[in-house]
Amino acid sequence: MKGIIFTEFLELVEQQFGLETLDKVLDLSEDQGIYTSVGSYDHKSLVKLIVNLSKTTDIPADALQEVFGETVFISLLNTLPDNAGILDCTHCFDFVRHVEEYIHVEVKKLYPDANPPKFDFVSETETQLVFDYSSARCMGHVCIGLLKGCAKHFDQQIEIGSQSLNEQGSEVRFVVNLIE
CATH class of the missing domain: 3.90.1520.10 (H-NOX domain)
Known part of the structure; x- marks a missing residue:
């Protein structure tokens, strides 16, 4: 999975839930949160981040995925070449x-x-x-x-x-x- 998905997800978590929540999710996921937008990463890491955000916020993982998809649409659109x-x-x-x-x-x-x-x-x-x-x-x-x-x-x-x-x-x- 392309790194832009990870960087956008981490940015969304920080903006919507704060740096403290992001740090807690990263700790629970045993993830350092170091991604580049052009890198490729195992999608299971994103799943783990979403599940731990769900546990931390008591928001169902499915709902978090939908919010993330809606939010990331414009960012992905902007990465497309002319x-x-x-x-x-x-x-x-x-x-x-x-x-x-x-x-x-x-x-x-x-x-x-x-x-x-x-x-x-x-x-x-x-x-x-x-x-x-x-x-x-x-x-x-x-x-x-x-x-x-x-x-x-x-x-x-x-x-x-x-x-x-x-x-x-x-x-x-x-x-x-x-x-x-």
Whole structure:
């Protein structure tokens, strides 16, 4: 997992909960908190940080993942190069398709060892997008947050339904409805 995810998470924890909470979470996680945005790290370290933040704040880990996903959307968007084609996207659904069809492909070219999530599109209308998310990292709630951040970016209102397709949570079906 790219280091920008870790650096953004640590920054969010410090901003939302304070340096004392961040230090406690790092101690509980036996993590020094030393990450670079361009480095690659084991996603299990992020999971451990999220679980320990949940224990420290009594906020469910799923809710923390969603907040993180929504918050990190703009930071990730800003890391995309100008030629990434995002200017062609005028709608949240366009962008989600673009992530799978272009951004994930480019990530794999730049970082052959990268393992980004996979989106399999099931159906799409003007007001509904149905897709299956697959990721060994089991971070479907981060994906929900990213979808919320995306909708906010495009000034759209959405409702997100999700259904885990397996016990591990590595496969999730999302139903995203535009609210007019």
